Amino acid sequence: MSKASAMHQEITASMGANIGNGDLDFLFESNILCNTLGLDPTSLGYVISMAIECRENGIEIPAISSELTWGDTASIRQLILDIAARQGAGDLLAEGVKRASDKLGPNSSHFAMHVKGLEMCVAEPRTQTNLALGYATAPIGPRFNICEHDWDYDVELGWPHTMQGSNTLVILERIPMDYLGPEKVRNYKALSQIWSATDALCLCIFAAPPTRSLTLEEMGSLLSAITGWESSSYEVMAFGERRINLTKIYNIREGITADQDTLPERFFTDPITVGRWSNYSIDKSKFQEMIQTYYSMMGWDNQGVPRYSTLLANRLEWVVADGHLEKVE
Structure with missing residues (x-):
């Protein structure tokens, strides 16, 4: 193709190794198709990989191409177009992995990689347990920018400068x-x-504290310069905590419960097969303990519901008064 289009880092994995694609030209082409057709490349990649795995395991997807397999660019290209046009098998797959799996039946759920209905992020959570916790508990679901990635803090791989800014967060x-x-x-x-x-x-996370160019104090100064009101690093952190609580409350109001604060089962049952972490998977019981610890640290009950004292601390007590959340002591 003669066109060019801005490329996000995640598509290199979601439409690359995730679907068995080693063709760089097709990777660029699929990126252009996503931008032209209005498709999210990360979600699209996981929809395609689910479709391929369903075919491999005898789960019938109506009107799916018999040629669809790992790395087959012709059949994958056609499936992208079908998803965008909601025609053939694309009509079902355009719903995303969760809704498609719900219609395909329980045998397909193993291949539907999502949290709370949002397709997985391409950064590996089995070896990055901060990310794993974020993917599972974040109200917005799995995103690469939920927190700084674990390797920055690893005892072997971490950047030398990581701890300088992190000390301001008491890390x-x-x-x-x-x-x-x-x-x-x-x-x-x-x-x-x-x-x-x-x-x-x-603000762009690629300039964000604690390991990038900006410091926490500079974030407060920028906020003051733009708005004209006095601000501080303390207020910036309070904004972040308040926002997490507010989005959590929204999810609770909309029926999302604690049992959805988890990861796809494969991260607990299917080990990594190559490299430094070969044969490694997440210990589910330890991971569930981490979730309960996080709930407690956030001032939530064991079902992930913010306690009234937490609402008061974040100036969110109005959500009870307005009927968005039941009062939990």
Whole structure:
């Protein structure tokens, strides 16, 4: 194709290795198709990989091409067009992996990689347990920018400068990427709050604290310069925490419950097969303990519902008065 289009980092995996595609030209082409047709490339990649795995495992998808398989660019290209036009098999798959799986039956759920209906992010959570916790518990579902990635803090791989800015968040030690325990939860709480604030203030995470060019104090100064009101790093962190609570309350009101704060089962049952973490998967019981620790640190009950004292601390008590949330002591 003679066109060009801006490319996000995630498509290199979602429409690359995730679907068995090693053709760089087709990767560029699929990116152009996504931008032209209004498709999310990450969700699209996981829809396609689900369709391929369903075919491999004898789960019938009406009108799916018999040629669809890993890396077959011709059949994948046609499926992209069918999804955009909602024709043939694309009509079902355009609904995303959760809704498509619900219609295909329970045998397909193993291949529907999502949390709360949002397709997975391409950054591996089995070896990055901060990300795993974020994918599972974040009200918005799995996103690569839910918090700073674990390898920045790894005892072997972490950047030398990582700890300089992180000390301002009271992150004082490096922790192995794959560690499952309360110390990781403590770090995740701080890291998710600062990136929540970054998102709310429309700052680019690639410049965000604690490991990028901006400092937490500079974020407060920028906010003051733009708005004209006095601000501080404390207020920035408070914005991040308040936003997480507010989006959590919205989810609860809309019927999303604690049992959806989890990961696709494959991350617990299917080990990594190559490299440094070969044969590694997440210990589900330890991961569930991390979730309960996070709930407690956030001031939520064991079902992930913010307690009234937490609402007061975040100036959100009005959600009870307005009927959006039941009062939990």
